[in-house]
């Protein structure tokens with residue numbers, strides 16, 4: 424049977440994939456969007472926070488149907504239990520992630536994309552060196568088929584295989600991941616609508632615990648821990664301790680267990696006929712693990728080059744690589760800084776973290792309604808302790824040395 428033909432095939436209908444499909448389809452190109460899950464956005468594997476609101480507003484019209492609450496500030500709780508509050512109106516929102524993902528996928532369909540759920544990519548097709556399509560299995564019937572295209576967009580998230588098939592990504596290591604456990608809790612006082620981050624080795628080694636308010640009396644509570652630092656204790660055990668401390672008696676509604684990538688940026692995001700976007704491309708913020716907003720921004724940046732490559736009738740690396748370069752000049756640079764800050768910050772022992780937090784809380788302009796400024800975080804961490812400065816310089820030198828070897 425002759426393979427079906429599309430201008431672009433997108434693997435994965437999370438925020439990155441649906442958004443990229445919508446952007447490319449709205450330029451008049453034919454797009455196939457495949458998603459291995461039977462239902463878009465289900466089950467939720469996310470704490471649903473996104474921000475700043477103004478940045479999301481620049482990307483799309485915000486529909487109240489997918490917003491659970493608007494966040495107006497941040498509370499950071501230090502290892503010793505000291506609380507630092509920063510009022511930051513509209514610094515973020517807590518989404519209804521299922522509705523949000525459904526909205527993005529519906530927008531892609533409205534723009535003309537063909538959406539197939541329960542269809543999984545099982546390999547890429549090559550014509551010489553160029554990637555020219557996708558091998559697909561229809562999970563409902565078990566039927567296997569192929570579809571060809573000028574460009575394939577890999578948006579297959581944290582469990583992505585497509586960037587590995589394309590040769591852009593190695594396996595993630597344990598240090599590239601936060602293991603997360605989260606519960607939606609009913610019956611907790613979050614009237615203030617501040618998001619909370621709780622730090623410290625006992626609370627969440629190598630990461631943080633969070634409270635993200637969905638209403639005045641319900642919230643997503645979770646922990647993200649480094650498996651390398653957690654000893655024999657599981658993320659779920661850390662979560663149980665956190666719930667006992669922050670919301671005793673709260674009613675558990677929906678548990679989520681999952682991993683979240685906090686890795687270094689990939690050196691390149693494109694090869695001939697293929698680009699990678701979103702969490703599949705290590706585009707999460709490495710300090711927070713958040714990846715929804717960067718997935719949308721990356722999708723827009725990628726879609727621009729993908730559409731140009733289709734319009735040129737090539738899908739060639741030269742055009743697709745503009746996406747890689749544009750990303751690295753903007754969000755990629757920011758994420759690099761967040762990566763450096765995370766490397767140092769999460770390696771601090773509780774005493775040093777306490778000191779660093781004190782310093783960070785006094786840094787003017789560090790936090791605003793636009794979120795956190797990564798350059799200021801790094802600078803403040805450097806100033807808070809000479810050993811931190813040494814740590815950062817060492818990590819930069821190590822990186823340069825490795826780059827020289829490659």
Ligand SMILES: Cc1cc2nc3c(=O)[nH]c(=O)nc-3n(C[C@H](O)[C@H](O)[C@H](O)COP(=O)(O)OP(=O)(O)OC[C@H]3O[C@@H](n4cnc5c(N)ncnc54)[C@H](O)[C@@H]3O)c2cc1C
Nearest residue numbers: 435437438439459470471472544580681701702713714715
């Ligand atoms: C517990 C937890 C809490 C989190 N909390 C937040 C948060 O509060 N804020 C935030 O910004 N981020 C958060 N994240 C991260 C966030 O969920 C991701 O960064 C975001 O979903 C990335 O979007 P994406 O489109 O790149 O990938 P995904 O949303 O993972 O979408 C990828 C899609 O591809 C599909 N897929 C995979 N392989 C294939 C295949 N072979 N064929 C077809 N389809 C395939 C998957 O089923 C999935 O639907 C959290 C993550 C976890 C685990």
